Amino acid sequence: MTCEEVKRSMELPLEWHTSDELREMWRHIGLCEDCSRAFGWQFQLWWLMQDAMEEPPPGLAERIMIDVKAAQPDKVRSLPWWRRRKALAALAAALAIAVFSPVVMRAVQSGMASEQNVQQNVLQGQTQDSGVTGPVASSFLLSSPAEDTSDGGFSEDGGKGAEGTVLGLQQPGSFAQESENAAIAGNGGSDRTSPVAENDLFVGTQGAWRTYAAAKHMLVDWRAFLPTEFVKDPSQVTLVLYVTLPPENYIEHVENDAADCYVLEAVGGYALYLVQD
Amino acid sequence: MQDTRSDAEIVQAVLDGDANAFEALVLRYQKKVYNTVLRLAGDCAEAEDLSQEVFLKIFKGLSSFRGESSFSTYIYRVAANTAIDALRRREAPTVSLSTENEEGEEFELALPDAGPLPVEILESRERRQAIRAAIDALPEHHRAVIVLREMDGMSYQDIAQAMGLTEGTVKSRINRARGRLRQLLLEGNFFEERTTKETEKDAQAKKEVRQA
Incomplete structure (x- = not known):
């Protein structure tokens, strides 16, 4: 040297x-x-x-992890609000999904399938036809959604359908139904013995409301983070989507006169709330 | 068992919802984070609390980590800032060794010799204590840069970014901190200075080695 x-x-x-x-x-x-x-x-x-570096005190890592786990729900925090009135929010949301996925959804909709149906699905491990296909990141679901062969919901072609295509998007109600199914499904053809895996979170029902977490991506109840200054009643929320890209990547695609769009930073991504007036 | 995944892979796993994966980062960095905040804050109990605070901040801010710097740099930056904030909150009196001229400008201390110290004179435990005491005796702005550089292995550029300084200032502070540490160790009789005779003897030995 x-x-x-x-x-x-x-x-x-x-x-x-x-x-x-x-x-x-x-x-x-x-x-x-x-x-x-x-x-x-x-x-x-x-x-x-x-x-001269000292060893950290025994148990420090464990104590840190206790703090971390306790803080987990706090990870969902308000961002500055985007309060936009734009056209066809549901379509735009789907566009965003198609274009910018991977997406995880935990869609919520009032007046959806009955609790009995949902529970039956869970108990029987049945896979309903799910509208969630290609664009949804398979890693976020418990088994690959590509196994679903339904033509409902989102287009398999991902970004191709984004240019003004309806993408098979249905009314918010049916979209939510599909998302819900996707959230609890994911067992079709997989080796799972139960449709509810460890990281699946079946949040439960509250009146007509049902919430489901898709796999492990989202572990908190979105209702705890409702923008209450704008949303007085949870039934105003048309749907909640979870996307992994920052809102600036898709917010311009959310054009809707019928609904407002709110974005929250969520675990591993962003929660997009579409709220009806 | 040690997690062999890269920092980026673990970060992604956490962002995907696997909070338990964060433990691998904690285990990987806890020693350096703890020592960084310990040397900057100077108190074991507080260092433990601050270490927890650092990791909690990192966990909460993980989604905003853009990967513009390495994850280790990001962690040390948070650790340094957390400790510095704590110091400011506490407003603890620090030992000022700042050397200023009449115009108030800092200048470098004249050091008797920049060569290595004969550390083998001391037992390792005493030596470690001496080093820790000397670091703790540095003024805050010198302590921060030398800890980030020598303990955390941060580049001048990363330290400059972390501390909001120019690279030149960082280099200058690090040099001064090194000089002051040396001086502190000598003044504190932590190390015995070599005699001229010993130095000459060493030089002769080196010459012989080169010739051989």
Whole structure:
């Protein structure tokens, strides 16, 4: 190793070097008076400071994880609101999904399938025809939604359908129904023995409301984060979608005169609320 | 068992909803985070609380981590800022070793020798305590940069970004901090200074090695 090489190496944090490189550097510094004068103390101090590091107190990692897990619901927090009145919110949301997916949805809709039906599905492990296909990231579901062969809901063609295509989008009610099915389904053809896996969250019902979490992506009840200053009644919420890209990526696509769009930062992405006037 | 995934992969797993994956990052960085905040805050109990605070901040802000810097840099930046904020809140008196001229400008201390110190003189435990004490005795602005550089392995550029300083200022502060640490260790008799005779003897030995 030459003096010039030592000089260049000493410009970088010493931690970035391999132990062999460090040995070579130290050897050179030990033999070269100029380098010893220039870098001897720098090198030695690094070693001394590394050596002086203390072990963290026992159990620190566990205590941190307790804090982290306790803080999980707080991860959903309000962003500055986008309160937009734009055209065809549901369509736009679907466009956003088609174009910018992967998407995880936990759609909610009043007046959807009866609780009995839902519970029956859960208990029997039946896969209903789900409208959620291609664009939904399979990793977010418990089994690949591509196994669903329904033509309802979202287009399999992903972004292709985005240009003014209806994408098989149905009325909000039926969309939510499909999403709900997708959320609890995902068992068709999979090796799951139960339709409700460990990370599935069946939030439950409240009156006519049913909420479901798709796999592990979302573990909080969105109702706890309703923009109450604008939304007085949960029944105003047409649907809730979870998308992984920041709102600026799709907000311009949400054009709707009939509904307002609100965006919340959520676990691993963003929750898009469409709220009827 | 050590998690072999990269930081980026673990971060993505957490963002995908697997909060337990965060533990791998905690285990990977807890020692450095703890030591960073310990050296900056100077109190074990507070360092523990601050370490928890650091990781909690990181967890909560994970979705806003854009990957513009490495994840380790991001963690150390949060750790340094958290500790510095805590210090400011506490307004603890710090030992000022700032050397200023009559115009109030800082200038570099003249050091007797920039070469290595004979650390083998001390037992390792004493040596570690001496180093910790010397670091703790540095003024805050020097302590922060030297800890980020030598303990956390951050580049000058990353430290500059983290602390809102220019790269030149960071280099200058690090050099001064190194010099002051050396001086503190010598003044504190932590290390015995070599005698001229010993130095000459060493030089002769080195010369012989080179010739061989």
